[in-house]
Amino acid sequence: MKPKFLLGFIVVILSIAYISSLSSCDYNPHRQGEWLYSQHCQSCHMADGKGLGELIPTLNESPWLTTANIHSVACLIRFGIKKPDPFDSTVLTYPMPPLYDLSETEITNILNYIGNHFGNSAGYINPVKLNETLSNCPNEEERKW
Ligand code: HEC
Structure with a gap:
């Protein structure tokens, strides 16, 4: 094999290897x-x-976890929920505890994950709307829904 031809051959093989490694990349937009x-x-x-x-x-x-309601879940994550659930006042008696330590970005990422998994298709969180919602969460009395 002539050296020029050999070099060309190596470049082709490396390109194929590179392109196939790109397509096998595990794409997951909701990793965090x-x-x-x-x-x-x-x-x-x-x-x-x-x-x-x-x-x-x-x-x-x-x-x-629908487009209309998902932003209000931010309040639920940050401050917890006691009961009754506005969508089902009969079934549950156990409260969900507050998770004060999660940042706005972390709450957004959780909502983008659960809102687009488990059979939900809420679309993507609007960070401005999320911050507005969080600063207007119901107070503790009202959170008993
Ligand atoms: C210690 C257990 C516990 C943990 C941890 C917890 N939850 Fe909950 N969650 C509950 C309970 C219990 C309810 C129902 C509360 C009620 O209605 O009184 C609930 C309700 C909910 C609801 C409303 C659903 C419905 O049909 O009532 C959503 C959405 C939700 N949780 C999301 C989350 C997310 C997201 C996280 C993590 C950031 C989380 N929860 C962590 C126990 C938990």
Whole structure:
């Protein structure tokens, strides 16, 4: 093989290897949200989001996780929820504890993850709307919904 031809051959092989490594890349736009969910939510709502029967509600196809309602879930994550749930006042008696330490960005990433998984299609969180919602969360009395 002539050296020029050999060089061309090597360049072609390397290009093919590079292009195939790109297409095998594991694309996951919700990596931080998924990780935060596993750290802060999964112990109750479970890895598949299905909850625990009458104790913990399912997040699958949830009326909370729709385009219209998802921003209000930010208040629920930061300040907890006591009961009754506005969408179902009969089933649950156990409160969800507040998670004061999560930042706005972390809450956004969690919501983008759960709002687009578990059969939900809420679309993406608007950070301005999220901050407005968080600064107008119901007070503790009102949070008993
Ligand atoms: C200690 C257990 C626990 C943890 C941790 C927890 N939750 Fe909950 N969650 C609950 C319970 C219990 C309710 C129902 C409360 C009620 O209605 O009184 C609830 C309700 C909800 C709801 C409303 C759903 C419905 O149908 O009522 C959403 C959405 C939700 N949680 C999301 C989250 C997210 C996101 C996280 C993590 C950031 C999280 N939860 C962490 C226990 C938990």
